[in-house]
Amino acid sequence: MAKLELKGVRKSYGAAEIIKGIDLAVEDGEFCVFVGPSGCGKSTLLRMIAGLEDITGGTLEIGGKRMNDIAPARRGVAMVFQSYALYPHLTVRENIAFGLKVRKTPTAEIDRLVEEAVATLQLDTLTERYPRELSGGQRQRVAIGRAIVGQPETFLFDEPLSNLDAELRVHMRTQISELHARLKRTMIYVTHDQVEAMTLADKIVLLRDGKIEQVGSPEDLYERPANLFAAQFIGAPKMNIFELTPAFETLRAASGLPPETRYCGIRPDSFEITSENQGAIAAKVRLTEYLGNARLVHADVEGHGPIILEQPAGRELAAGATIHLAAAPAHCHAFDEAGHRLATAR
Template sequence: MTNLLLKNIEKRFGKTEVIRGVDLVIEHGEFVVFVGPSGCGKSTLLRMISGLEDISGGELYIGNRLMNEIQAAKRGVAMVFQSYALYPHLSVRDNMGFGLKVRKVSEEERIRRVAAAAATLKLEALLDRFPRELSGGQRQRVAIGRAIVGNPAVFLFDEPLSNLDAELRVHMRSEIAALHKRLSTTMIYVTHDQIEAMTLADKIVVLRDGRIEQVGSPRELYENPANQFVAQFIGSPRMNILPAANAAMLAPNSTTPVTAKSVGIRPEHIAIVSSSESALRGKVALCEYTGAVTLMHVQLPNEQTCLVVHDKNEVPPPGSELGLIAEPANLHFFDQKGQAA
């Protein structure tokens, strides 16, 4: 049973502190996603787990073994990079088996492992091709196959889908989820795309400025964000944040906590009514038709724009005046420091 334990992990480049005291437990078999904006430290943290970056402070355990001074090749982890990192002069078969050859695994065992990984990833027909003859999705599958043949205790993915087009990203996302189900191995996945995080993860770790903002399941983070940053980062389109005084106008039966300075409401939780039926009114500034729904930009009297997801066929045209209402249970309150009130 391989679990990971990060105790007060720190990373400094000179005097610049990039990772600031991260504490985290990852259980065996979990699919954990590190998510956050660019520069938050998620890839650096992944590279520290892999051994590609030194640890400046704290302790890293994999399977109850201290890993701070252990070489990357001896940690029992495999990493899948954003850039595929395939050898252009080697076939798919040789790319997948190269690491085993370096570790002097017998040819018979290499053939067996490559064949098993190719069957898992449906690459049997491509084994004799070269990387230049493959599509982006096929190259990424080869990179994943190269990781699988090593039988690692932990898989690490560093934004593996960011080079693919939208349709292929959705397809590969489902393949990675199915792979995790088949292998039942611990996987840590880094992305800046919160949709990827929500659809793949058992547990999401939201990072900002080298610190963990919140850890929890996708549902926990969506329904009970710990602070305003998580509330707006998780969920698409992002949560509306309004002055706390708007809460009573939006949901007359709601109770505003004394410490609340702002109220959050997700666009999909707002209903449109006539301007006479709500105290919170606005004008439609822009409508974005996305197919299943229309995303409406409603300008409030304080010049703030409120996003509303409208799923009806008839959409009020730009310039229309309307009212906005919501259920009290869907309101999120935050204090002056942005923490959940």
Template sequence: MARLELKGVRKSYGAAEIIKGIDLAVEDGEFCVFVGPSGCGKSTLLRMIAGLEDITGGTFEIGGRRMNDVAPAKRGVAMVFQSYALYPHLTVRENIAFGLKVRKTPAAEIDRLVNEAVVTLQLDTLTERYPRELSGGQRQRVAIGRAIVGHPETFLFDEPLSNLDAELRVHMRTQISELHARLKRTMIYVTHDQVEAMTLADKIVLLRDGRIEQVGSPEDLYERPANLFAARFIGAPQMNVFELTPGFEKLRTASGLAPETRYCGIRPDSFEITSEADAVMSAKVRLTEYLGNARLVHADVDGHGSIILEQPAGREPAAGTTIHLTTDPQLCHAFNEAGNRLVPAG
């Protein structure tokens, strides 16, 4: 079993506290993604799980066994780094087999494990090539293959796709998802890219400033953000958030927001252009951005500032015009004075 549990885990460098009390369980076979802005502590937390960073306080367990002082090689985890870290003078086969040779694995077993890995990762036609002869995506697959052959219970990925171009990122994202489905092992994946988080994860852990802001499925974080930070971080373009000052009473009333609602969040695709009589607010269009099947409309709302709405291509308003907007009350997100989500009644 590879259930991981962190209980009050902290990390400090001198007086600087980086991880500020993390409580988290990652279930056996789960694909868990750590996401958050730069400096939030996600890579540090991953390295603590791997044993590459000491734990200052709290307890880390794998399968119910305390791991705080267990050497990295004995934790049953394998890590894939942002840099491929391949040996340039070794072939694909030799790179994948290197760790097994260091552990003095019998030659026949090395051949079996490497052959399994190269077939799983579709590298079987590239085994005699050197890293310089491979594309970025192929090199990353070799790095993953090196992790696979040890049959770890848990795979740790530290921003493995950040060095790839956009097309390769999409391709490798699919391959990692398919790999998880085949191996059925626990995977923890660090990224700052919310698209990777939303498409790969069973569970997302959203971090900020060394603390967890929200844990849940991609649907949880997108449809039910726990606070304003989660609401703005998940979703591209980000959610529009309105402070319900006296000028926005029509929005409050039409959306049926509770009296304690201080902020109302509306995603760009939740706006509808309507008549002035039916509108909850008006806005002046600044510019539009063409996305193919849709356009992003940038507009200004008096008493608020800039908003973004998404409209089907061909139905977007022209720059300089005034538009009148409404939204489905079910698509409004309510937050209190402290910025925490208000759960609708019933």
């Protein structure tokens, strides 16, 4: 069993505190994704779990055992880095087998584990090639294979797809998801890409400035963001946030928001263009972007500033046109003065 728990975990470099007291449980077999902006501490936290960074304070437990002072090789984890770090003079097979040979694993066992790994990762036809003869996606699969053969209870991925082009990232994302389904091992994955987080995760941990802002399923973070930061970080384009000044009392009334609501959040695809007497918001179109299946409309709202709405691709709106917008109360998110989510009827 590989349940992983962080209890009050902190990390400091001198006077600079980077990780500021993290409490988190990752269940056995769960796919957990750390996501957040650059510098939020997600890679540092992963390296602390791996044993590549010392823990300044708090406790790390894996399988119920305290791991703070246990050597990385004895933690039952394997790490896949952003850089492939393959040996250029070794073939695919030799790269995957290298760690097993260092640990003096019997030859027959090495052969069995390598064969299982290359079959799982669809590298069967590439085993005698060298890294220079492989694509970026193939090299990353070799790096994952090297982790698999060690039979760890927990896999750690540090932005493994960052060096790949967009199409290959989608393909590799699918392969990692399928790998998790086959192996049924605990996986912790670091990314700054919210699409990777939303599509891969059972559980998302959203970090900012070394602290957790929200933990939950992808649906939780998208549909029930805990605060303004979560509301605007998850979702592309990001949620529109309106401060409910007196100029926006019509929006408060139309949305049925609690009286203590200070901010109203509406996602771009939740807006409806309606008639003037039904619209709570008037906006002037600046430009539109055609995406094939939809159009993004960039507009300005007097007293607020720019907003983005998503409309069907067939609906054309001329620059300079005034439009009137409404959103169903179920699609309006309420936040208080401090930016925390308020309970609504939705």
